[in-house]
Amino acid sequence: MRAHSLLLLALAASTPCPLVAQLDLRFDQSVPVTRNGQVLDLAWAGGLNSAQVSEVDLNGDGLKDLFIFDRSGRGFLTLLNNGTPGTGAYSVTRDYDQVHPFPTLHDWVLFRDYNCDGKDDIFTYSNAGFAVYKNTSVGGDLSFELVDPQVKADYVMQSGSVVNTNLLILSVDLPGIVDVDGDGDLDILCFGIWDASHVGYFKNLSMELYGTCDSLAFRESNKCWGFFAENANNNSITLNVECPYNLPNPEMGTDGKWVEDLMKQSHAGSSVTPVDLDGNGVMDLLLGDISYNNIVALYNGGDVSSALMTAVDSLFPSTNVPVDLPLYPGAFHLDIDNDGDRDLVFSPNVGPQSLGRNQHGMFLYRNTGSDASPVFEKESESLFQDRMLDFGEGAFPVAFDHDGDGLMDLVVANHGYYIDPEDGYVGRMALLRNIGTATSPAFELVTDDYMGLSTLGIGTSMYPAFADLDGDGDKDMYIGDALGRLHFFRNVGTGPVADFQLAQALIPDATGTTLDVGQFATPQFFDVDDDGLLDLLIGERNGNLNYYRNTGAADAPEWTLVEDSVGRVVTAVGFEVTGSSVPQMYLNADGQREILLGSESGLLMRYGNIDGNLDGEWTLLDAAFMGLNEGMRSAPCLVDLTGDGKLDMVLGNYRGGLSFWSSESDVHVPAIPGRGAAHFAVIPNPTRDLGELVLNAPPAPGHMWVVRNTIGQEVRRLPVVAQRTALDVSDLPEGSYLVTIIGPVHTGTQRLVVVR
Numbered sequence: 117m118r119a120h121s122l123l124l125l126a127l128a129a130s131t132p133c134p135l136v137a138q139l140d141l142r143f144d145q146s147v148p149v150t151r152n153g154q155v156l157d158l159a160w161a162g163g164l165n166s167a168q169v170s171e172v173d174l175n176g177d178g179l180k181d182l183f184i185f186d187r188s189g190r191g192f193l194t195l196l197n198n199g200t201p202g203t204g205a206y207s208v209t210r211d212y213d214q215v216h217p218f219p220t221l222h223d224w225v226l227f228r229d230y231n232c233d234g235k236d237d238i239f240t241y242s243n244a245g246f247a248v249y250k251n252t253s254v255g256g257d258l259s260f261e262l263v264d265p266q267v268k269a270d271y272v273m274q275s276g277s278v279v280n281t282n283l284l285i286l287s288v289d290l291p292g293i294v295d296v297d298g299d300g301d302l303d304i305l306c307f308g309i310w311d312a313s314h315v316g317y318f319k320n321l322s323m324e325l326y327g328t329c330d331s332l333a334f335r336e337s338n339k340c341w342g343f344f345a346e347n348a349n350n351n352s353i354t355l356n357v358e359c360p361y362n363l364p365n366p367e368m369g370t371d372g373k374w375v376e377d378l379m380k381q382s383h384a385g386s387s388v389t390p391v392d393l394d395g396n397g398v399m400d401l402l403l404g405d406i407s408y409n410n411i412v413a414l415y416n417g418g419d420v421s422s423a424l425m426t427a428v429d430s431l432f433p434s435t436n437v438p439v440d441l442p443l444y445p446g447a448f449h450l451d452i453d454n455d456g457d458r459d460l461v462f463s464p465n466v467g468p469q470s471l472g473r474n475q476h477g478m479f480l481y482r483n484t485g486s487d488a489s490p491v492f493e494k495e496s497e498s499l500f501q502d503r504m505l506d507f508g509e510g511a512f513p514v515a516f517d518h519d520g521d522g523l524m525d526l527v528v529a530n531h532g533y534y535i536d537p538e539d540g541y542v543g544r545m546a547l548l549r550n551i552g553t554a555t556s557p558a559f560e561l562v563t564d565d566y567m568g569l570s571t572l573g574i575g576t577s578m579y580p581a582f583a584d585l586d587g588d589g590d591k592d593m594y595i596g597d598a599l600g601r602l603h604f605f606r607n608v609g610t611g612p613v614a615d616f617q618l619a620q621a622l623i624p625d626a627t628g629t630t631l632d633v634g635q636f637a638t639p640q641f642f643d644v645d646d647d648g649l650l651d652l653l654i655g656e657r658n659g660n661l662n663y664y665r666n667t668g669a670a671d672a673p674e675w676t677l678v679e680d681s682v683g684r685v686v687t688a689v690g691f692e693v694t695g696s697s698v699p700q701m702y703l704n705a706d707g708q709r710e711i712l713l714g715s716e717s718g719l720l721m722r723y724g725n726i727d728g729n730l731d732g733e734w735t736l737l738d739a740a741f742m743g744l745n746e747g748m749r750s751a752p753c754l755v756d757l758t759g760d761g762k763l764d765m766v767l768g769n770y771r772g773g774l775s776f777w778s779s780e781s782d783v784h785v786p787a788i789p790g791r792g793a794a795h796f797a798v799i800p801n802p803t804r805d806l807g808e809l810v811l812n813a814p815p816a817p818g819h820m821w822v823v824r825n826t827i828g829q830e831v832r833r834l835p836v837v838a839q840r841t842a843l844d845v846s847d848l849p850e851g852s853y854l855v856t857i858i859g860p861v862h863t864g865t866q867r868l869v870v871v872r
Contacts, residue, residue, distance in 0.1 A: 141742065141765055143210040144778035147757075149505060149548070151561040158503040159559075161208045162746055163511060163773020165189055165474040167463040168290070169448040170227035172236040174212055176256035180451070182206060184500075185225035188468050188509070189771030191718065191747020192218060192225070195500070201454050203480070203499060210775075215258050217249055219745050223287040224465075228294075230302045231330035239293055242266055245282035246291070248332060269304075269318050269334035272363040283318060283334055288406065290387035290446050290465055296399055298420045301329040305401070307386050308339050312348055314359065315388065315401070317341035317423075339363060342401070342425040344414060346386070351405035351412060353428045387465050389447035395489040398423065402432065404445040404465060411439040411447060411462065433481070437494040442473045442537065452499070457483040460492050461499060468748065469541075474508045474534050474772055476501065504773055507546055507564070508533035511768035512638070512698065515755035516582045516591065520612025522849040522872060523550040524755050526559065526766060527566055528774065531598075532576040543576035543598075545569055554850035554872055555759035567605075567616050569595070574603060579698075583641040583650050583829070587671025590614065594623070596637030600656060601630060626667055626674040633662045633680070638751075642701040642828045644709070645730060649673070650829060659687035659695010659715065663730070683734030685723055687715035698751045701726075702763060703828055707854050707865035712741060714750035718769065747771050761852040761869045798843075798855055802869035805846040809855065811839045819859030823868070825851065845870050 149159035165188035171180040174194060182195040195206035212218060223241035230237050235251035238260055246267055249260040269283035285291045285306050292305035301320040308316035317338040322331035340359030347354070385406025390399040394415060401414040410431060417426030431438035439445055439462050446465035451458045462479040464472030478499035485491030496502070505511070510531035518525045526548040532541025545566040552558030569578060577598035585592040586606060593605040593616050602623040609615035622630045635657035644651040645665060652664040652675055663682035668674030687695035698714030709726040711734070720741035723734040744750075744767070751768035758764055762779035796811045809821055815836045823832035823843075831848060834841060836857060843855075850872045856865045 141777040141779060144776050145208055147776050147778070148552075148558045149561070150559075156503055156505065157204075158206075158208055158500060159505050160774060160776045161193055161195075161500070161504040162191065162769060162775050163189070163504060163506040163771035164193065164478060164501055165464070165509060165771050166446075166466050166472055167461075167478050168225055168446060168465070169450060169452075169461050169463070170225065170236070171450045172227045172251070173253075174209070174258055176253060176258075183225070183227060185221060186747060186771050187223065188464075188466060188470070188472060188474070189747035189749075189769055190222060191745070191769060191771055192221065197454070199454060203453055203496075205454055206500070212258055213745075214743055216260060217262070224290055226290075226293055228302055230332065232300065232328075233330075237263075239291075241285070241287050243282075244284055244286070246285055264332060267332050267334065269336060271336045274361070274363060288385045288465075288467075290389070290404075292388040292390040292399075292401070294390040294399060296390065296420070296423075298397075299323045301331075304334060305341060305388050305390055305399075307346075307388070313345040314340040314357075315342060315344075336363060338423075342414065342416065342418075342423045344425040344428075346403070346405070351403070351408045351410070352430070353403075353412060353414065353425075355425055355428065385444060387444070387446040389449060391447075391449050391460075391490075392488075393490065401425070402447040402460075404447060404462075406444045406466075409440050409442050409445065411445055433492050436481070436492060439479060439481075441477065441479055442534065443471050445479075452480060453482060455483075457485070457487045457490065459483045468770060469509065469531070471534060471537060471540060475506055505548075505561070507544075507772045509541060509772055510577070510749060510751075510770050511772050511774055512579055512751040513753040513766045513768050513774055514580050514582070515753055515757075515766075516580070516614075517849065518547060518614050519549065520590075520614075521550075523552065523554065523557070524757055524849075524851075525550045526753070527580055528768065529578050529580060530772060531770070533564075541576050542570050543574065543578050545578055545580060550757070553759075557757040572618065575599070577636050579636075579638045581639040581641050581652075585671070585673055592616070592619075594639050594641075594652075596639045596654065598636055600632045600634040600637045602637060602639060602654075623675070625664065626676040631664070631675060634658060636696060638698045640699045640701060642709075643824075643830065644701070644726075646727070648830055648833070653682075653699045653701060653711075655687075655697030655699045655713070657694050657696055659692075659697050661685045661697055661699055661711075661713070678730070682730065683711075683723060683726065683732075685711070685713060685721070685734060687713050687717075687719075687721055689715065689717050689719060689739075692716050696749050698749075700752050700754045701828065702754050703824065703854050705867070707856055709828070710737070712752050712754060714752050714768075716748055718745040718747045718750045720744055720750055720752055720767075742777075746775060756852045759850060759852075759869070759871065761867055763852075796857060796864055796866065798866050798868045801866075802871045803845060804871055805844070807843045807845060807868070809834075809841040809843055809857075811836070811857075814839055816859065819857055822856045822858055824854050824856070 149156045168185045174181040179197040181197045184193040225240045227236040238249040248263045252259045252261045271279045296303040301322040304318040318334040319337040321333040345354045345357040387404035389402040393400040398416045403412045413429040413432035414425040415427040418424035444465045445462045448461045460481040466472040476498045480496040480499040481492040482495045483490045507530040512529040515524045528546045532543045546564040547562045547566045548559040579596040581594045582591040590607045595603045604620040605616035606619040625631045633656040638655035640653045641650040649666040654662040660681040663678045664675040666673045667676040687697040696716040701711040710724045713721045722738035724737045725735035746769040749770040753766040754763045765777040819836035821834040853868045
């Protein structure tokens with residue numbers, strides 16, 4: 117595990133050298149999670165929607181590990197192989213998060229060994245073609261080097277002339293990359309650029325030209341490889357078709373008349389997976405289509421020098437349970453269970469919000485035969501997904517003590533679960549109940565439809581925020597929706613367990629106008645202006661941050677829009693046209709406000725210089741916090757779950773999963789120096805029930821003690837009437853708090869830890 121550090125702002129102190137508080141976070145997969153009594157050993161892996169699975173030895177131990185790129189979430193997952201039989205051999209690792217070029221890969225990613233050195237290289241989409249990165253790893257030091265940013269090929273005209281240009285593979289397609297002709301180098305099979313029906317064959321001439329396999333020298337050798345055609349209106353196959361526009365003397369086929377039609381469009385949306393299905397030594401094909409749920413198998417009755425498809429299985433595998441996977445299945449041929457025989461994995465090859473089967477979308481067909489004579493039998497519809505937290509499309513965690521036991525639970529919203537083509541996505545919120553202790557969290561998935569909210573018609577992309585809004589001592593709930601509006605749910609529970617009922621749909625602002633921030637409202641309650649009242653920060657699809665000040669009362673808030681782009685924060689980066697900001701304002705180690713923002717790109721952005729600067733531009737402290745990018749629509753949740761007085765982080769993403777990042781420090785948190793002339797101590801610290809606030813000098817008139825929790829909510833306000841003030845914390849939940857003295861003379865902040 118790789119530790120990461122966040123350097124917070126230097127504390128202004130009376131000493132010549134300012135102290136620096138440091139918050140250390142590390143990926144922590146030791147926090148247990150159970151679902152239906154089963155321990156999820158990959159709980160914090162981060163979820164999967166549209167998985168592209170490849171083998172590669174990540175740590176140099178000679179075993180093939182897994183690199184899983186998720187097209188929908190634009191992120192990746194690395195699983196280490198311990199070598200034992202079965203699919204349980206894999207464990208999550210984050211050691212390779214920053215390996216070049218992993219964080220920048222997009223659209224499609226396949227690992228293949230193109231130079232025959234025994235190390236798998238990267239083939240990935242790049243601007244109407246593909247790039248190749250050579251695996252330059254030495255031992256356990258994983259590294260890659262760009263070989264070609266856009267691989268070229270010789271396209272042969274009917275006249276015999278040659279045009280050298282990028283080997284076109286569209287971003288939505290998945291090519292077949294395999295040694296088609298058995299000469300030792302990797303060739304390419306993909307749907308052609310001249311029409312949408314035929315597969316083109318690009319022969320690698322590396323062996324012919326150089327006698328080695330280490331070059332990428334492609335030449336178009338057949339525009340109609342296998343002599344079949346896919347119907348332009350569906351995914352049916354016609355065998356033994358003519359190819360009137362084939363190139364002269366194609367390597368595999370007959371002469372024909374060249375018909376060049378630049379008006380015809382390129383094929384959009386097919387996965388091409390070459391596999392020898394019948395053990396005859398030639399490549400057959402598995403085809404997935406962008407509009408269909410099935411896999412079509414084409415059987416090659418020719419040989420390596422003359423491909424000819426002679427049989428079709430449109431319900432592959434018809435000898436077992438046919439693949440039925442919404443939508444646009446991709447096929448991946450690799451040894452998943454460590455038995456030496458390659459299996460098949462199928463997963464939707466779709467992008468975000470494309471009606472893919474997100475929560476149960478990794479089908480494993482295990483090879484019960486041999487690699488030479490495979491027999492594929494369906495074994496699972498949720499390979500790896502059934503061992504991790506996976507909330508469908510999107511995961512947006514928010515901390516909330518649902519059962520009032522003093523331990524923070526997690527409410528996890530999402531964009532939606534895929535139901536079927538007609539109903540599309542249904543948005544839900546899940547409850548992860550904390551069944552651990554104040555210093556050792558453990559979670560149990562109680563429900564994936566918290567409070568039955570999916571039945572109320574709010575729609576997709578619900579996002580909750582919790583605060584006591586009616587002054588009755590328990591926390592109520594706001595929900596932001598996909599249309600940018602908010603809804604108020606009052607907590608009507610008579611005991612410690614929350615019970616929410618809709619009190620007001622379409623919450624208005626102070627003028628009576630429906631509060632509407634555009635799209636994808638992500639609210640957070642926080643006392644932004646330090647007046648003792650909780651305000652509203654609302655992220656949105658555009659990537660800015662809306663600030664609504666509470667101009668009413670604590671038990672009767674009124675929301676006045678102060679700024680729809682407060683702090684001038686921007687989470688849309690690069691070529692992203694949207695930002696999808698998700699705010700987490702918090703108090704740093706010296707009691708000053710900072711904010712961490714999730715984004716469309718997946719980067720986390722941290723801003724400071726907020727206090728006293730609400731009308732100005734906040735300072736970007738980190739454009740890529742901790743270097744993390746788990747894929748699009750990151751959603752951070754900062755909360756002290758390990759009881760060490762420091763914030764931990766639960767991070768969601770659009771793949772539908774979570775990762776847990778715990779702080780690394782002792783529960784005995786050192787005192788924080790004050791910011792003014794007079795310092796004070798909190799004795800004892802940590803404390804259980806009673807403590808004292810002790811000034812190092814007699815107090816001046818007009819001062820107050822203020823105690824806030826880690827999300828900025830004020831939980832105590834006491835007058836400073838003596839040098840020692842008793843502080844009763846017996847009713848406060850276990851956790852970390854900030855104690856501040858405020859007044860004309862004395863100022864300062866200390867951290868207080870309450871334990872049970």
